[in-house]
Amino acid sequence: MTTILNVDDVSKSFGGLKAVREVGFDLHEGEILGFIGPNGAGKTTLFNIVAGAIPADSGFVTFDGQRTEAMRPHEIARLGLVRTFQVVKPFSGLTVHENVLVGAFLNRRDPTEANARSREMMRITGLTPYADRAAQGLTLAIRKRLELARALATDPKVLLLDEVLAGLTPTEGAEMIEVVRSIRDGGVSMLIIEHVMAAIMALSDRIAVIHHGEMLAIGKPAEIVKDPRVVEAYLGEEFQIAPD
Amino acid sequence: MNRLSTLVKSSSSDLLVLLGVVAILSILPVALNPFLLSVATGVLIFALAAIGWNVLSGFAGQFSFGHAAFFGLGAYTVAILLTKYSVSPWLGLVVGGLVGAAFGLVVGWVSFRFGLKGAYFALATFAVAEMLRITFNNLDYLGAGIGITIPLVYGDDWVRMQFSNTREIHYWLILGLLAVAVVATIAIKRSRIGSYMFAVREDEDAAAALGINPLKTKLVAMSISGFITAVAGGYFTLFFLFIDPDVVFGAVVSVAILLRPIVGGMGTIWGPVIGAAVLSLLGELTRSLVRDPPAFLSFIEGANGLDQVLFGLILVVMIIRAPDGILGWFRRRRKQAQT
Structure with missing residues (x-):
């Protein structure tokens, strides 16, 4: 498996608030990596750093063999890493x-x-x-x-999707999931942030859990839902994967 | 060649309208007396200047309140090259345009580099135009406050672009320039750079997320805009044969330029031209009404400045009724009629 995006030891503070602490992960080619975590956990900040919208305090981002943490958003987009906005623009x-x-x-x-x-x-x-x-x-x-x-x-190599399902009705959501799947089948790798648990579990090859700015766990959906730390921090005791 | 044919195909309706407009306008001199022809030529000069403004402010969304800067630079470039160095205005117009473009790059880089937007950018452009007006008022080499008069020549002189017995040639020449500028804006609108200008106008962050460099896009808009408006200014010199700093750099000029696309329809191809025609007609109408009112209004006859007041009032009503310009108003009416 080739790594297309590598995030290494990235941190970001806003004043006294540590929004992202020493987070690192790999995104493989053709993979969907889902990000979950409570509101304010730092998921969108992490996305903003990867897309170049805000600079990280420390750490490295490597996309398709090039270091991008100091690049401007349009330069990163030109390399093929393109984001959507949580609040659509x-x-x-x-x-x-x-x-x-x-x-x-x-x-x-x-x-x-x-x-x-x-x-x-x-x-x-x-x-x-x-x-x-x-x-x-x-x-x-x-x-x-x-x-x-x-x-x-834009013919992206990697798409960053920030809550594309939020606010949609179940029917609209199901249609959107189909669209995302077909894009992945077209060979585009994706990072997605989502709160709709059934959707992200079904879509993602791997799940990363962010809590208080830290990477709590990363792994296959089935492993993540059994991880006691994840259950305690985010999912709650009774959570089970929704039937596919 | 291939790209040209694509442009012709994809913009055929715009180009057809252009052909029709040019055909009608080019036979207009037959019907107009010399005074009205003069007025019409002025309309075309300001329509050209307004097309330039429209590229920066209508397409790319960067509102300029100081386009007199470009207008004046073009006017002075043509005047100085002709009177001091005997350079033909044919070349002078091109050089004037380039001076406008270069000046646009410099002003644009300084303002956009440091993130000036909206009202702050508008104020900066206003200040720049005023700076030029005051500077030119104080430089003896440039004629200072007295300005520059283009010496008259006898007979027709195509090199100096002066024509003895008719103003029709000037009318047709500026009409030709206007047509070229309209074709240029049609091409911009259909091309990548036009699409990028619209994107930057609507949302810079979203534009950057799609790989667009907002600074570069705004600078391109600024230089194209400066070029076109400066050429219009150059033609102003040729037609009126006299310029001074207040006439070409004054705030009145900036307002005259920006009002035309706003009244006609900002960001549209024909808005600046329609706005120029409507505003001039309106100005002439109010003026003649005050000069020679009908019997029941005889008491306003010769009331100084009343025509301006009327003009202003009508303008206010127009902006209230059609905040998106005359073209926008028509578009809305058509949509309402459809539903």
Whole structure:
């Protein structure tokens, strides 16, 4: 198994609050690594560091053989590590198609090719019926899919998905899970943060548990749910994996 | 060549509109008397300047309150090259545009590098234009407060771009420049850089997350914008044959430039042109109303400044009724009609 992303001993404090403490992990090619942990555990901060949105106080990030911890977000995105935002950030004044087009232009200059790429990404994410709608008036479920389609249009090697299921109805969530699975089958590795336990257990190849900024445990979903420290910190006594 | 044909195919409706507009506008001189033709030429010059503003502020979302800086630099470049070095305005316009672009890069780098946004960026551009106005007012080499007058020549002189018996040639030349600028903005809108400008305008963080360098995108917008507005300023010199710092660098010029796309429709291809036409028409109408009012309004005849008040009031109503410009208003009406 080749490692595509390596995070080594990363720490970050905000004033007196240690948001992330000496966290390290590997992401393998084609793998989905899920992050769980209570609110405020430091998951999004860790994502922000990996994506270059905030600098780490210490530690290293290596993506596809290159050190990226000092790079700017757009430089990291160009290497092929692209994130979505927990609070979605659509380009409100543009249509859905124009939104996805922005991502598609990253690796192709020709408008005709970029158009085709955008149409394809909208098809995969089920956005085709909304192509010419303004991004402004869309429901949350559609905006979450748009966030994903736009990121996917850049031909990423690794996607960072920050709570793409949060706020969705069970039906919408199930559709989104199918979309994420099909993206993984297309060869994209992923880090995902999710609170919907059944979903993340079913999607992830491995799970990392973050608690008070520290990596509490990392391993296969079946191992994680049996880990007594995880049960105590986050899952609660009665938790069982939901049937697939 | 391939990219050109793609552009033609994907923007055929925009280009068709352009052909129609140019065709109608190019026969206009036949119908207009010399005074109105002069007015129309002024409309086109400011429409061109407004197209430049629209690239930076409408497309890339960086609101400039000081585009007089570019306008004035273009005007002075053409004037100085012609009067002091006998350089033909044909070349002068290009050099003026380049000066505008380079100045845009410098101002843009200084402001965007240090994160100026929104009102702060607008204030910075305003300050820069004022700085230039005051500087030019005090430099004897540049004519100081007296300004520069372009000496008249006899007969037609294509090198110096002066034409004795007709203003029609100027009208057609500026119309040609305007058409080129419209084609350029259509091309920008369809291309990667245009898509990136829109993204940066809407949300810089989201844009950066998709691999866009916001600083670079804004600098490109600033230099294209500066180029186009400076060329318009250069043409102002050629047409009016006299400039001074207040006339080309004044805050009134900045406002005149930014009002046009706002009234017509910011971030659209035709907004600046429509805004320029509507505002000039409105200005002429209010002026003639005060100069020569109908019988029941005879008491306002010759009331100094009343036309400006009327103009302002109508403008306020327009902005309230159509905050997204005339084009935006039409678009909303059409959408309402559909549903």
